[in-house]
Amino acid sequence: SCAYPDDYFDDLSEDGDEELENIREDIREVIRAVTSPEKEFQEGGISIRILEKIVIACSSAVSSTSNTFCPESVVHTLSALAKPLFILAKDILKIGDQSIQILTLAITTLGSICQNILSTHQRHDPKHTLPIVRLVLLATSAYSPLFNSVLSYKSLPSSTLQNMELTIKVTSLALNTTLKSIMQVATLSLQIPELPAPSLGTIYDIRGAMRGPGGDGHVGCLALKRLTSESDDLMEIILGRYETVHIYNLYQEMKKNGFDGKGTTPKSRRILVGVISRLGIYGMRKNDIDLEPEEISSTLQRLVYGPLEEISTSGEEMNANEMFKVSEACFDLAACTPEICGMLFNAEADFFTGVQRLIGFGISGYSHYTQPRGWNPDLCLHWGRLRAALLTLFRSSCNPTLPGIALDAVHALNKAECEAIHSLFTSNVPSSAIFKMTVIGDDMLPSGAFVRVLGEVLDKISARMQDTSEKAVLCRGVIDAMVNAKEFVLNALMIQNHVEKEDLFLDPRPTLAEAWYLALETLIKICNEDKGVMSPILNDERILNMVCESCSVAMLLWLTQHVYQKD
Numbered sequence: 001s002c003a004y005p006d007d008y009f010d011d012l013s014e015d016g017d018e019e020l021e022n023i024r025e026d027i028r029e030v031i032r033a034v035t036s037p038e039k040e041f042q043e044g045g046i047s048i049r050i051l052e053k054i055v056i057a058c059s060s061a062v063s064s065t066s067n068t069f070c071p072e073s074v075v076h077t078l079s080a081l082a083k084p085l086f087i088l089a090k091d092i093l094k095i096g097d098q099s100i101q102i103l104t105l106a107i108t109t110l111g112s113i114c115q116n117i118l119s120t121h122q123r124h125d126p127k128h129t130l131p132i133v134r135l136v137l138l139a140t141s142a143y144s145p146l147f148n149s150v151l152s153y154k155s156l157p158s159s160t161l162q163n164m165e166l167t168i169k170v171t172s173l174a175l176n177t178t179l180k181s182i183m184q185v186a187t188l189s190l191q192i193p194e195l196p197a198p199s200l201g202t203i204y205d206i207r208g209a210m211r212g213p214g215g216d217g218h219v220g221c222l223a224l225k226r227l228t229s230e231s232d233d234l235m236e237i238i239l240g241r242y243e244t245v246h247i248y249n250l251y252q253e254m255k256k257n258g259f260d261g262k263g264t265t266p267k268s269r270r271i272l273v274g275v276i277s278r279l280g281i282y283g284m285r286k287n288d289i290d291l292e293p294e295e296i297s298s299t300l301q302r303l304v305y306g307p308l309e310e311i312s313t314s315g316e317e318m319n320a321n322e323m324f325k326v327s328e329a330c331f332d333l334a335a336c337t338p339e340i341c342g343m344l345f346n347a348e349a350d351f352f353t354g355v356q357r358l359i360g361f362g363i364s365g366y367s368h369y370t371q372p373r374g375w376n377p378d379l380c381l382h383w384g385r386l387r388a389a390l391l392t393l394f395r396s397s398c399n400p401t402l403p404g405i406a407l408d409a410v411h412a413l414n415k416a417e418c419e420a421i422h423s424l425f426t427s428n429v430p431s432s433a434i435f436k437m438t439v440i441g442d443d444m445l446p447s448g449a450f451v452r453v454l455g456e457v458l459d460k461i462s463a464r465m466q467d468t469s470e471k472a473v474l475c476r477g478v479i480d481a482m483v484n485a486k487e488f489v490l491n492a493l494m495i496q497n498h499v500e501k502e503d504l505f506l507d508p509r510p511t512l513a514e515a516w517y518l519a520l521e522t523l524i525k526i527c528n529e530d531k532g533v534m535s536p537i538l539n540d541e542r543i544l545n546m547v548c549e550s551c552s553v554a555m556l557l558w559l560t561q562h563v564y565q566k567d
Contacts, residue, residue, distance in 0.1 A: 002027050003073060009130055028080035035084040041091045043098060051084055052102050059109040062116065069124065069132050070116050078109060079139030082146060089149040103150065110139060111178030114185045133185060137219040140182050144226040144234070150175055151233040179227070179237050186220040221271035228278045235282045244279045247272055248299050266328065270335035276303055277336040304340065307332045308354030311361075318361070320378035327382055330358055330389035338399035345397065345405040359409045362390050368433050369420035377438065384439040391445060394453050400464045401474045402457055407481045413450045418488040421447070421508050425495040436504045440511075447508030448515030451489065454482055455519030458526060468530040472537065475526060479537060482519060486546045489516050490553050496560060513557070520550055 002024045008017070035051040042048070054077065061074045085106055092099045113136055121129045224247070227234055251272040280300040307329035314322050334341065344355050365383040390413070397406050424432055434440070440447050457478050465471040493513050524547070527534045537543055 002076075004131055009128070024076065028076070031077060031080040032083050035081060036087060037084075041088055041095055041099070043095050047084070048088070048095065048098065048102070051081065051088070052098070054081065055102055055106045055109065059105050059112075062109055062112045065116060069120060069128070070113055072132055072135065075113055075132060075135040075139065078106065078113070079135060079142060081106065082139065082142035085143070086146045086149060089146050092153065103146075107143075107147075107150070107175050107178050110136070110143065111181045114178065114181030117185055118181065134219045136182075136185055137223040140186075140223040141219070141226040144230045147175055147179070147227070148230045148234055151231070151237075176237055179234075182223065182227075183238065186223050221268045221275070224275045225271050228275050232282065235279065236286075239279060239283060244276055244283070244297075244299050247276050247279070248303065251276065251303075266331065270332060273303065273332055273335035274337065276300070277340050281337050281339055300340065303336065304333070304344070305351060308351045311358050312354040314357075314361075318379070320376065320382050323361070323379055323382035323386060326358065326361055327386040327389045330386060330393055334389060334392035334396045336396065338396055341393060341397040342399050342403050342406075344393075345403040345409070347405060358390070359412065362386055363412055363416045365434060366416035366420040369424045369435065380433050380436070380439050383434070384444050387449065388445040391449050391453065394450075395456065398457050398460055400457075400460045401477060402453075404477065407477055410450050410453055411481050411484055414485050415488050417447060417450065417508075418485075418492040418512070421492040421512065422488070422495060432505060435506055435508045437506050438504065440506055440508060446511040448512035451485065451512065451515040451519060454478055454485075455515070455522045458519070458522045462522075462526050462529070468533040471526070472533050475523075475537070479523060479543060482523065483542050483546050486549065490549060493553055494556065516550065517554065520547065 002020065004020070031054070035047055035054060037045065037047040058074050058078045062070045065071070085103060088095065088099050089103055092103070117129070117133060117136065121133075227238060251269055254269045254272070277300065280297055280303075283297065310329045311326050314326055318326070333344065343349070344351070346352060361383075365380075365386070368380075390409075394402060394406060394410060397403060402410070420434070424435065435447070438444070458475060461471055461474045461478070465474060489512065493509055493516070495509070523543075527538050531538060
């Protein structure tokens with residue numbers, strides 16, 4: 001009753017059947033409920049017996065299939081078992097051989113399904129291949145914690161394994177074989193293509209959720225992401241079974257075929273960037289290679305140099321299409337690991353010129369706070385996306401604090417924005433090219449976003465650093481950036497002009513004020529956590545003045561609010 005109709009994937013641009021997808025999810029929940037124990041599995045218990053019978057049934061159904069795809073219902077059922085199988089993997093020492101046999105059979109069955117797809121997909125239309133491949137890769141994502149749990153047992157001493165070493169080795173070998181097949185299927189999913197229809201949410205899809213038949217997209221990329229994010233043990237197997245350069249070539253193909261940015265292709269591409277950079281960084285650490293621009297592998301160099309070259313070769317006076325390409329290149333860079341993103345802000349690196357141009361493009365847009373010649377609505381829209389790309393790059397570079405040059409760039413962007421706001425409200429200009437709903441509205445990046453970055457960095461330092469003395473050192477650079485920003489931020493907030501603007505105009509001051517006071521609140525909270533270690537900050541006259549002046553401006557804003565009466 002929950003099987004996909006034969007014509008369900010004929011038109012991939014149509015909306016998915018929400019009722020059908022809900023029924024399928026309900027069945028998955030039933031399967032999970034009857035195979036999961038209330039607390040833990042017991043040898044010979046009802047839950048483990050049901051789980052074993054379902055796994056055996058799935059294995060038998062797959063083994064009886066040769067020239068055609070295995071039944072979609074089998075893959076659907078097997079994917080629903082990820083949670084109970086993970087619980088079983090954690091209880092492996094309590095249950096003994098029965099649990100290992102179930103886990104080995106489940107992993108082997110998943111590998112057999114992948115082999116079945118690889119051997120038969122050329123005889124089938126892509127619309128028939130898509131649903132079965134998507135299900136397998138959704139199962140892979142769900143099984144990633146299970147895979148990691150199985151691999152963790154090889155590091156346990158023999159006395160702990162209780163004579164189960166041989167059977168656990170068999171399970172690990174099965175997992176190695178299955179992972180190789182999974183990587184090949186993930187590659188296949190990106191060639192179908194995985195994302196055959198654009199998202200219905202927005203033209204320029206940053207998040208990239210596809211609501212077409214079969215559910216969300218990116219399943220191949222997300223499976224690779226889960227496998228490379230779970231643990232170093234899984235990363236080790238993937239590096240041994242699959243060359244990073246193959247994934248890079250897929251990234252290049254997706255870039256070449258979907259560079260218009262419409263639909264979900266850009267998001268998939270950026271997920272692959274994260275996978276490539278994680279594999280590359282892991283390989284360097286494994287071989288004790290320093291993370292320096294001249295030392296990174298050729299694949300990582302191409303990953304970084306490609307987008308920066310697009311930025312460096314763009315003209316000074318850009319049109320909308322060129323601005324779009326620059327923002328796309330910045331989003332691709334921001335998808336790399338924090339180590340690589342932080343490395344971009346290295347003044348001695350030969351690619352730093354591209355980073356400087358990128359920051360310059362972001363700053364230059366604020367000079368067009370009025371309605372300038374040559375800046376049409378499309379160009380302003382793509383400059384707004386560039387701001388979002390820069391924000392994403394700063395967030396990705398935070399590890400746990402920002403490099404000094406990145407803090408300087410944030411300061412320059414904040415200064416340019418606040419000066420543009422001040423100039424706009426003191427010039428009585430009736431319109432603005434950039435302070436509009438279409439550029440800083442609800443669906444775009446609001447004003448004050450780069451001020452918010454400073455508060456986010458302080459939050460990350462506070463959350464990740466347990467040593468309060470080290471926390472104080474890391475916070476100092478961010479706090480100095482806030483002190484240096486105080487004057488132009490407060491000047492922009494204190495402007496009392498209330499000029500009537502055109503309909504699409506959006507006042508940038510409320511979101512700027514919100515970002516500033518949230519960052520200030522974070523700073524005060526950190527100082528209160530350990531007043532002894534943070535005393536140099538608490539006693540810094542510049543910081544005390546910043547807090548006092550900010551509170552005074554807040555009072556000024558409250559006392560000068562206009563009261564509007566309804567007619």
